[in-house]
Amino acid sequence: MLELDHVSKNYEAKDKSIRVVQNLSLVAEDGKFIALVGPSGCGKTTLLKMIAGLIEPTSGTILVDNKLVTGPGSDRGMIFQDFTLFPWLKVRDNIAFGLDMKKISKKDRKKTIDHYLKVTGLVDFVDFYPKDLSGGMQQKVAIARTLATNPKILLMDEPFASLDSHTRSKMQEFLTDLWEKEKKTVVFVTHDVSEAIFLADTVHVLSSRPTTIKKTFEIPFPRPRKHDLKHEKEFFELTSKIAKELEY
Amino acid sequence: MNPVNAIFRFERKLSGRAYGLLTVAGAVSMLTVWSVASYSGKIDSLFLPTPAAVVASAATLALEFNLLGDIWASVYRIALGFGLSVIIAVPLGVWIGIHKQTEAFLTPLTSFFRYTPVSAYIPLFILWFGIGELEKISVIFLAIVPYLIVLVADTVANTKKEYAYAALTLGAQTKHIFFSIVLPQSMPGIWDSMRITIGFGWAFVILAEVVAATSGLGHLIVISQRFLKISNVMAAIVVIGLLGLATDMLFKLGYRYFFPWTDKSRHA
Numbered sequence: 042m043l044e045l046d047h048v049s050k051n052y053e054a055k056d057k058s059i060r061v062v063q064n065l066s067l068v069a070e071d072g073k074f075i076a077l078v079g080p081s082g083c084g085k086t087t088l089l090k091m092i093a094g095l096i097e098p099t100s101g102t103i104l105v106d107n108k109l110v111t112g113p114g115s116d117r118g119m120i121f122q123d124f125t126l127f128p129w130l131k132v133r134d135n136i137a138f139g140l141d142m143k144k145i146s147k148k149d150r151k152k153t154i155d156h157y158l159k160v161t162g163l164v165d166f167v168d169f170y171p172k173d174l175s176g177g178m179q180q181k182v183a184i185a186r187t188l189a190t191n192p193k194i195l196l197m198d199e200p201f202a203s204l205d206s207h208t209r210s211k212m213q214e215f216l217t218d219l220w221e222k223e224k225k226t227v228v229f230v231t232h233d234v235s236e237a238i239f240l241a242d243t244v245h246v247l248s249s250r251p252t253t254i255k256k257t258f259e260i261p262f263p264r265p266r267k268h269d270l271k272h273e274k275e276f277f278e279l280t281s282k283i284a285k286e287l288e289y
Numbered sequence: 290m291n292p293v294n295a296i297f298r299f300e301r302k303l304s305g306r307a308y309g310l311l312t313v314a315g316a317v318s319m320l321t322v323w324s325v326a327s328y329s330g331k332i333d334s335l336f337l338p339t340p341a342a343v344v345a346s347a348a349t350l351a352l353e354f355n356l357l358g359d360i361w362a363s364v365y366r367i368a369l370g371f372g373l374s375v376i377i378a379v380p381l382g383v384w385i386g387i388h389k390q391t392e393a394f395l396t397p398l399t400s401f402f403r404y405t406p407v408s409a410y411i412p413l414f415i416l417w418f419g420i421g422e423l424e425k426i427s428v429i430f431l432a433i434v435p436y437l438i439v440l441v442a443d444t445v446a447n448t449k450k451e452y453a454y455a456a457l458t459l460g461a462q463t464k465h466i467f468f469s470i471v472l473p474q475s476m477p478g479i480w481d482s483m484r485i486t487i488g489f490g491w492a493f494v495i496l497a498e499v500v501a502a503t504s505g506l507g508h509l510i511v512i513s514q515r516f517l518k519i520s521n522v523m524a525a526i527v528v529i530g531l532l533g534l535a536t537d538m539l540f541k542l543g544y545r546y547f548f549p550w551t552d553k554s555r556h557a
């Protein structure tokens with residue numbers, strides 16, 4: 042379980058201190074898909090980086106299974122907003138990066154790589170460098186790379202924001218399929234309301250900076266979810282309801 | 290083509306054949322200008338010999354004199370001076386790039402020697418080391434090291450932090466970051482810095498040899514000038530140019546071989 046308890050974050054700039062996250066509390070049960078929607082620049086990335094342990098909260102606590110987060114760890118994987126595949130490694134070695142940090146056996150390494158190549162449909166691209174992949178493929182490799190380390194919690198920072206709308210909805214379907222199989226806890230950040238609803242069990246709406254949770258919506262749509270869901274009336278109504286909440 | 294690519298020519302794609310053809314065309318244009326200027330008789334052949342005369346001189350120098358020995362002497366000095374520079378400057382540059390305190394400590398040193406002209410040290414080096422190999426190598430070393438340090442340090446300091454963040458979330462320890470993130474990301478930049486600074490090697494070995502030497506292409510140039518053998522001077526210059534071209538080509542090939550993952554390695 043992931044728990045954020047009254048988390049605040051200030052950035053110190055020159056002579057003043059800017060509060061970016063304000064008293065934010067949040068609980069994500071194991072295996073749940075949580076989406077956070079918030080306006081641009083409100084502090085979404087900051088929030089995920091704190092959960093990942095890359096930066097420290099100014100006050101408040103973050104607990105994973107009742108243990109205080111004090112730094113990065115492979116129990117929490119993060120998919121970044123900008124593509125962060127290591128350009129000097131082939132697809133195969135990018136996926137294996139986390140495994141290579143742990144020194145596992147050659148056989149297990151190969152098994153894990155093969156598994157995620159199959160899951161992502163990238164078998165034919167195993168010897169490609171990132172520069173020769175499309176944006177969607179790069180994000181798939183990034184997801185595979187993180188999943189290969191078998192984190193309990195997956196932190197995703199607008200992973201599809203820079204993809205075209207067609208690739209984007211393909212990737213959303215890919216992710217729901219994957220999640221329905223792997224059942225990880227996911228914290229998914231986006232500013233796209235319909236993306237949040239399509240993917241998540243729970244959608245938290247964030248306020249603008251300093252950000253905190255403004256309202257929470259449970260998403261009732263059954264799984265497995267298919268793309269057609271987006272054309273249904275209930276989906277549309279919920280989307281405009283949450284979008285309205287986001288605007289104020 | 291997308292407009293950004295059109296403006297900045299990001300899409301720098303060219304077939305190997307077209308690249309080769311253009312390279313040849315560039316060389317031919319240069320030769321043409323030289324030929325027109327020299328064969329037309331507009332410029333006295335004492336000042337500007339024809340290409341044929343220069344080739345003939347080069348042949349004579351190679352066959353009857355010691356052109357190959359002079360080439361070897363210069364190449365040897367550069368190899369030694371450059372090799373030594375790389376051994377010293379690359380680790381120092383890397384260290385400065387990752388360590389602010391080292392940067393602060395060494396900045397006076399690197400800046401001082403970057404801005405004081407190397408030629409000013411030649412008399413000093415001759416006094417200290419005589420006119421042998423040590424003096425030549427010191428000149429090359431002093432020309433290259435301060436620049437190479439700064440170029441390497443810049444490359445290393447500019448590594449993207451995001452990759453380190455990503456690595457940390459994948460289970461990397463802080464101690465892994467240097468070897469698995471910073472270094473591989475910096476290698477192409479370090480390689481290019483070497484390519485740029487080995488050019489200084491050529492410039493300064495000739496200078497050192499012109500000032501005082503008994504062998505080398507620079508020596509050949511002063512001797513020829515003393516006897517007004519302008520076509521010999523030109524032959525030496527052409528040889529230096531061709532050797533420089535070859536050096537650059539080797540570095541480019543090396544870049545493509547070692548760093549196939551960079552955008553730049555897509556084309557020659």
Ligand SMILES: Nc1ncnc2c1ncn2[C@@H]1O[C@H](COP(=O)(O)OP(=O)(O)OP(=O)(O)O)[C@@H](O)[C@H]1O
Nearest residue numbers: 052053054061080081082083084085086087088122
């Ligand atoms: N290292 C930093 N130092 C100072 N200020 C920062 C730093 N990182 C972010 N900020 C500021 O904090 C605020 C929130 O940034 P953050 O990147 O978390 O927002 P975001 O919601 O992810 O934005 P976006 O929608 O653009 O991805 C911004 O105003 C930003 O300028």
Ligand SMILES: [Mg+2]
Nearest residue numbers: 085086122198
């Ligand atoms: Mg962000």
